[in-house]
Every structure is written in structure tokens, then in C-alpha cells.
Amino acid sequence: MKRILLIEDNEYMGRMYQNLLSLEDYLVSWARDGEEGLEKASSLKPDLILLDVIMPKINGIQVLQKLKDSMDTKNIPVVILTVIGEQDIIDRALKLGAEGYIIKSTVDLNQLISEIKSYLKN
Amino acid sequence: MNFLKLLINPKSNENEYEIIFNNAPIGIYTLDKNGVVESINKKMLELSGIKNASELIGVNVLKLQSYKNFGLDKFIRQGLSGINFETQVKHVSFYGKKTSWRKYRGVPIFHQKKEVLKLLLLVEDITETKLAADSLKEEHIRLQSSLNSINVGFIITGNDGEVVMANFAAKQMFCTPIPSTTKFLPIPKLVNLKCSIDDIALALKDTLDIKKEVKRCLEGSKPFEFKDIQYKNMFLRIRITPIILIEENQKLNFIGAAILAEDTTEAKILDRAREDFFSIAAHELKTPLSVIKGNAEIIRIILGKNIDNKLKQMLEDINQSAIKLIEIVDDFLDLSRFEQGKLLFKKTPLDLTKIITDIVLGLSNMAQVKNLYIKIENKTSLKIMADETRVKQVLINLLGNAIKYTEKGGITVTCSKQNSMAKIFIKDTGNGISAQNTRLVFRKFQLAEEEPLTRNTSRSTGVGLYISKLLVEGMGGTIQLEKSIIGKGSTFSFTIPLV
Numbered sequence: 001m002k003r004i005l006l007i008e009d010n011e012y013m014g015r016m017y018q019n020l021l022s023l024e025d026y027l028v029s030w031a032r033d034g035e036e037g038l039e040k041a042s043s044l045k046p047d048l049i050l051l052d053v054i055m056p057k058i059n060g061i062q063v064l065q066k067l068k069d070s071m072d073t074k075n076i077p078v079v080i081l082t083v084i085g086e087q088d089i090i091d092r093a094l095k096l097g098a099e100g101y102i103i104k105s106t107v108d109l110n111q112l113i114s115e116i117k118s119y120l121k122n
Numbered sequence: 123m124n125f126l127k128l129l130i131n132p133k134s135n136e137n138e139y140e141i142i143f144n145n146a147p148i149g150i151y152t153l154d155k156n157g158v159v160e161s162i163n164k165k166m167l168e169l170s171g172i173k174n175a176s177e178l179i180g181v182n183v184l185k186l187q188s189y190k191n192f193g194l195d196k197f198i199r200q201g202l203s204g205i206n207f208e209t210q211v212k213h214v215s216f217y218g219k220k221t222s223w224r225k226y227r228g229v230p231i232f233h234q235k236k237e238v239l240k241l242l243l244l245v246e247d248i249t250e251t252k253l254a255a256d257s258l259k260e261e262h263i264r265l266q267s268s269l270n271s272i273n274v275g276f277i278i279t280g281n282d283g284e285v286v287m288a289n290f291a292a293k294q295m296f297c298t299p300i301p302s303t304t305k306f307l308p309i310p311k312l313v314n315l316k317c318s319i320d321d322i323a324l325a326l327k328d329t330l331d332i333k334k335e336v337k338r339c340l341e342g343s344k345p346f347e348f349k350d351i352q353y354k355n356m357f358l359r360i361r362i363t364p365i366i367l368i369e370e371n372q373k374l375n376f377i378g379a380a381i382l383a384e385d386t387t388e389a390k391i392l393d394r395a396r397e398d399f400f401s402i403a404a405h406e407l408k409t410p411l412s413v414i415k416g417n418a419e420i421i422r423i424i425l426g427k428n429i430d431n432k433l434k435q436m437l438e439d440i441n442q443s444a445i446k447l448i449e450i451v452d453d454f455l456d457l458s459r460f461e462q463g464k465l466l467f468k469k470t471p472l473d474l475t476k477i478i479t480d481i482v483l484g485l486s487n488m489a490q491v492k493n494l495y496i497k498i499e500n501k502t503s504l505k506i507m508a509d510e511t512r513v514k515q516v517l518i519n520l521l522g523n524a525i526k527y528t529e530k531g532g533i534t535v536t537c538s539k540q541n542s543m544a545k546i547f548i549k550d551t552g553n554g555i556s557a558q559n560t561r562l563v564f565r566k567f568q569l570a571e572e573e574p575l576t577r578n579t580s581r582s583t584g585v586g587l588y589i590s591k592l593l594v595e596g597m598g599g600t601i602q603l604e605k606s607i608i609g610k611g612s613t614f615s616f617t618i619p620l621v
Contacts, residue, residue: 012413083408105408105448109419
């Protein structure tokens with residue numbers, strides 16, 4: 001069973017993705033902020049990280065940088081999952097080594113699942 | 123010596139001196155050691171307004187009330203005691219009608235270098251010079267006070283780049299320990315405060331080499347502007363402009379530079395707040411909307427094939443309404459970013475035909491539901507230079523509108539090459555737009571319908587075409603409504619530069 005770490009501060013959003021991913025038989029760990037996300041990333045070594053951008057304390061871009069800077073976590077694929085569609089943020093995330101960038105508000109869930117599957121295959 | 127002789131004895135027979143005395147353009151008269159008028163020339167008579175010299179000769183001026191009034195008596199006493207004097211007097215004529223300004227000079231003449239023998243008085247009418255000087259002075263004060271009253275730092279440098287003049291705001295900004303444009307030192311302190319180009323250079327040392335820039339401005343006779351210069355807790359806009367003196371022969375002479383330093387902190391904060399507000403509001407709206415949309419989809423997945431048709435439709439409606447709301451929020455976010463110049467275009471070479479085919483395919487469902495055809499004519503292969511997402515957005519908007527406003531028939535997309543541009547036509551067989559509304563369709567919040575209350579709420583927010591126009595123009599093209607006939611349909615077109 002593949003393990004997905006979801007780093008998402010919004011309660012409703014987090015619960016929704018958790019429900020969706022559980023339906024697809026993934027093992028989901030949910031971290032509610034960046035700090036918790038970084039801890040869980042290195043302790044659980046998930047197969048994929050879904051990372052929100054707008055979060056308290058440390059934002060998603062900062063989390064991504066830390067994940068990619070650490071030997072422990074730098075090989076875990078990270079997919080950004082956010083409502084932000086600004087090109088400069090997308091460029092920054094991809095430059096920092098994000099595997100994918102999904103805009104929550106426009107993606108439909110079937111599409112999301114198939115994208116997650118493709119990231120997990122690699 | 124001869125002149126002195128003449129003065130000592132004005133009635134001498136030396137005609138030549140008398141001619142000079144009487145034709146001198148300044149008033150001259152002499153007093154004896156007691157202050158009694160001895161002689162007087164023509165000009166002086168004219169200045170006194172007296173016809174005959176005899177009326178004044180023999181009069182002791184120290185006893186005249188008018189001399190006392192003008193304060194001249196003191197000076198004459200001073201002259202008679204052997205000390206030269208020069209004074210300006212505001213003269214009011216005997217009848218009190220005419221005011222003039224006069225300059226009196228007193229030159230004592232000594233007998234054997236010891237006691238005063240006579241006092242020679244030279245009088246000039248200086249009204250014109252005096253008034254001119256006064257008005258110049260007044261103009262200068264007015265100008266200086268005006269410059270000191272504005273809260274923009276204003277500095278004038280000479281050709282050497284050194285400060286010639288700095289207003290209060292400039293002094294307060296660059297030459298005090300507490301730079302501010304709202305709180306000023308007491309005025310006497312500001313008046314006495316010196317402000318040199320070195321002070322300004324020191325104040326700005328971390329952000330702008332003002333000496334170098336002033337030099338550059340003076341050498342090139344060109345103005346420069348620097349925005350968002352960070353200084354202490356302020357953001358400044360600094361402009362350096364050469365000062366041009368137009369000489370009488372129309373020759374231009376560059377005599378220095380004017381430096382304007384404006385505190386733009388407030389505007390900057392407001393701008394930032396506005397930008398943040400739109401961006402935050404948009405993201406805050408999109409988060410719960412995404413949850414609504416997503417949960418409706420998940421319920422669909424959970425219920426699977428066993429779902430009741432009514433329930434299925436309800437979930438679909440929740441989903442579609444959430445999507446519609448997200449689109450509106452995205453439109454407004456685009457609009458706000460565009461209007462602030464924050465929308466960036468990532469231009470790459472693109473295959474136009476492929477893009478059109480993809481979009482048409484994506485919208486074919488929407489057309490099918492309404493039984494409309496949607497076709498692409500003459501598929502010429504054109505390579506355009508544009509932002510892929512934005513071109514797609516324009517096509518979706520124009521094609522989406524065509525489908526929305528067409529009930530019968532369908533939509534035809536054509537593209538052709540026109541000079542260095544690709545031109546795309548979107549022709550529909552829909553409602554058409556009335557003549558008076560054709561001018562308005564690309565305006566913000568403008569719907570083609572007559573009345574705002576009769577609009578179709580499932581269709582538009584009124585920003586779609588406006589955004590398309592901004593996007594197309596941002597990529598270097600144009601957009602227009604080619605023609606529209608009520609009941610027959612409309613043709614829109616837009617152009618995009620070819621590679």
C-alpha cells in the first residue's frame with residue numbers, strides 16, 4: 001500500500017483529500033502545517049507528498065525547499081496542491097524540484113487521481 | 123578742485139560749472155553749516171515741486187516739518203557734524219498725493235580739513251528701481267515660501283553639482299537626524315540648517331549614488347527618475363532634471379539640476395494593500411469553493427452507479443455552480459492583476475491549429491448538448507508566438523460565448539495569415555448583437571443585452587470579452603467584432619503575432 005503525506009492546513013480541504021485518497025486505497029498521513037509536514041516526511045518516508053502552499057508558520061514553498069535540501073527527503077516526489085495559479089509561484093515550485101503542480105480549484109478529482117497515480121509509478 | 127570752488131560760490135561767473143550744475147540729472151543743493159539752503163539746481167527744484175529757487179534759499183531745512191517727518195533732519199545733523207550719509211526716504215509730496223522713493227546722499231565740505239563749511243546734498247528719484255527691487259524681492263520670498271510649504275523635497279544644484287538651494291522638506295528629509303515628510307523641525311532651525319550635496323549623498327548612501335546621478339544628469343542634460351528608493355522608513359521617488367536657462371538669443375544654457383524627492387510610502391502601502399486584498403480574497407474564496415466542488419464529486423464516486431437520477435442531478439448542479447463561482451473569482455483576479463500590470467505573458471512558439479483543435483474538442487460536449495455543430499475550416503498550419511494558457515483562455519471565452527448565445531446552427535472557426543499575424547475568426551449563427559451594443563461588448567462589466575436585469579445568469583459576468591481584449595492586446599494582437607446581425611449571428615476575430 002502506497003503512503004501519501006498530505007500537508008494541508010485547511011481542515012475541510014484536508015478531510016476531503018483524505019476521504020478521496022482513502023477511497024483509492026492509499027495510506028494517508030495528514031500534517032496540518034509545514035513543521036509537522038517536515039517531521040512526518042522524514043519519519044514516515046512517504047511515497048508521495050501533496051503539499052499546500054498558503055500555510056501558517058512556514059509556507060509550502062519554504063517546506064519544499066527544506067524537503068529538497070535534506071538528504072532524508074530529497075528523493076520523495078512532491079506535488080504542489082494549491083489554489084494559487086500565479087505563474088511566478090508555479091515557476092518557483094518547479095525550479096525548486098516539485099514533481100507536479102495541481103491547482104485545486106480547477107482540477108477535477110478523477111484527473112487528480114490519475115495524476116497522483118502517474119507520479120507514484122515513477 | 124574747480125567743482126568745489128563752484129559749490130563754495132555757486133554764483134561765480136564760471137558759466138561752464140553753472141551749466142553742469144543746473145543740467146545734472148540728479149538733484150543737488152547745498153546747506154551752510156547751520157542747515158540753511160544756499161544753492162539749489164534745477165533738478166532739485168523739480169524734485170521739490172517748487173518753482174522758484176528763492177522760495178527755498180535761505181530756509182533752514184532742520185526746521186522744516188517735512189524733513190522731520192521723513193527722518194531726514196537726523197541725517198542732515200550727522201552730515202553737518204562731518205559724517206557722510208546715505209539714506210532712502212519714502213517721499214510724500216506736499217499735497218499728499220504722490221509717493222516716491224528718494225535717495226539722499228550728504229557730503230560734508232570742510233574748511234581747511236577741520237570744521238564743516240557746507241553740506242552738499244545729492245538727491246535721486248529711485249522710485250522705479252526701488253519698486254522693481256521690491257517686487258523682485260517679494261517674488262523671491264513668495265517663491266521661496268511656496269517651495270518651503272510643499273512637502274516634496276526640492277533641491278537646486280549649480281553646474282558643479284553643489285546645492286544652491288534646498289527647501290524645508292529636503293532639509294528635513296536629508297539633513298536632520300529624524301527624516302520625515304510629516305513632522306518638521308521648528309522653522310527657525312530649518313532656515314538656518316545647511317544642506318550640502320554631501321549630506322544628501324550620505325543620507326542615501328545605501329540606495330542611490332546621488333552625486334553620480336546628478337553628474338550624469340548635468341553631463342547628458344537628461345532627466346532621470348528613480349522609483350522606490352528605500353530610505354529610513356520611507357519609499358522615495360527621486361527625479362533629477364537639468365535646469366535650462368533660455369538666453370535672449372534663444373541659446374539654451376544648462377545652469378544646474380533640480381532634484382525632487384517625493385515620499386511615496388503611503389501610495390506604495392495602498393497599492394500593496396489593494397494587490398494583497400484581491401489576491402487574498404480570491405484565494406480565500408477559492409478554498410471553500412474547491413471543497414464544495416470536491417465533496418460533490420466524492421459523493422458521486424461513493425454512490426457510484428446506484429445513484430438516483432435526481433440526486434445525481436443535484437450533485438452535478440452543486441459541482442457546476444462551484445465551478446462557475448471559481449471561474450468568476452479567477453476572472454476578477456486576472457482583471458485585478460492585469461490592471462496593476464502584474465499579469466505576465468510567457469510567450470513561446472505554438473502550433474495554432476493544434477490549440478484550436480484541442481479547444482474545439484474540449485467544448486464539443488457543450489455544443490452537442492445544444493445540438494450545435496462546431497467546425498474548423500481551412501486548417502492552415504500557423505506557428506504563433508504567444509502564451510499558451512492565455513491564447514486558450516481567449517479561445518474558450520469566444521467559443522464559449524458563441525455556444526451560449528446560439529440556439530440553432532453552430533459555430534465555425536477559421537484562421538488565416540495576414541502579414542505577420544495569424545487571424546482567427548469565430549462565426550456563429552446565434553442571437554446577434556444590436557448595433558448600439560456592438561461598441562460596448564469589449565467594455566468592462568458590459569453585457570450585450572439591453573437591460574442589466576434581463577440578463578441570463580447562467581451565462582456571463584460581463585468581464586469575459588474585456589479580459590480577452592486585455593489578453594490579446596497584451597500578446598501584441600487585436601480583437602474585434604467583425605459583424606453582427608440580429609437573429610443571424612456574430613463574427614468575432616482576433617490576431618496573434620506569428621513566430
